[in-house]
Amino acid sequence: MFAVEMLPAQEGDCLWIEYGSKASPRRILIDGGTLATAAALRKRIESIVPPEDRKFELLVVTHVDSDHIAGILKLLSNPPEGCFVKQAWFNAFPQLAPGMLGPKEGEFLAVHFLNEEAKRSGYWNGSFTGRAVGIPTDEELPSYDLDGGFKLTVLAPDARALEKLRAGWQDVIKEFEAGDPAGARKTMNSDKRYRPGYLGGDRRWVTGQRVIHGRRVVRQRKQHRTARRI
Secondary structure: OEEEEEOOOOOOOOEEEEEEOOOOEEEEEEOOOOOOHHHHHHHHHHOOOOHHHOEEOEEEOOOOOHHHHHHHHHHHHOOOOOOEEOOEEOOOHHHOOOOOOOOHHHHHHHHHHHHHHHHOOOOEOHHHOOOOOOOOOOOOOOEEEEOOOEEEEOOOOOHHHHHHOOOOOOOOOOOOOOOOHHHHHHHHHOOHHHOOOOOOOOOOOOOOOEEEEOOEEEEOOOOOOEEEEO
């Protein structure tokens, strides 16, 4: 069994992949969409019962645009009961060359990942021994096998693309030094968008529900989830 489900993420992405046995599928999560996507993602995770089965073989955060990373940050600020990620792939300041600076939300996510890495080594970019997720120059594309028989081949980024990540990042970080977890944690904790229960900040796109947007209660437009099963 192989299925890809696209959760409502506005202009971003939130891809839920299941593979293996239908009775006991294994899961991969790629990106978390916008802040609003976190509600739909939480609902999808909580639909898995019992809570001990809410496991992901891999979480991939492809890049730091807010419509890909914000939903993950929101979810990790108050994760659902039993939610467990074996390994996360994400390129942030610790994986980049000295002097490369990451945007604020990337620094915030690094705080979560550093905390988890301290608990169990290999959590963050473990397949790359903690270094940047990417491909070597003039060598065969790297492949990695996940538990359950799922094979991943990495197509990008290469060294040149990683180098380009520097562009424009230095102007983003103002409140703390890039790569400073303590400074990032303090700034993140003061950002109400990532506090549990906060509903403002962007539109809510939770299918078929009434939710609070700022101070107004509005009926949401429906977005359909699409799944492909093979």
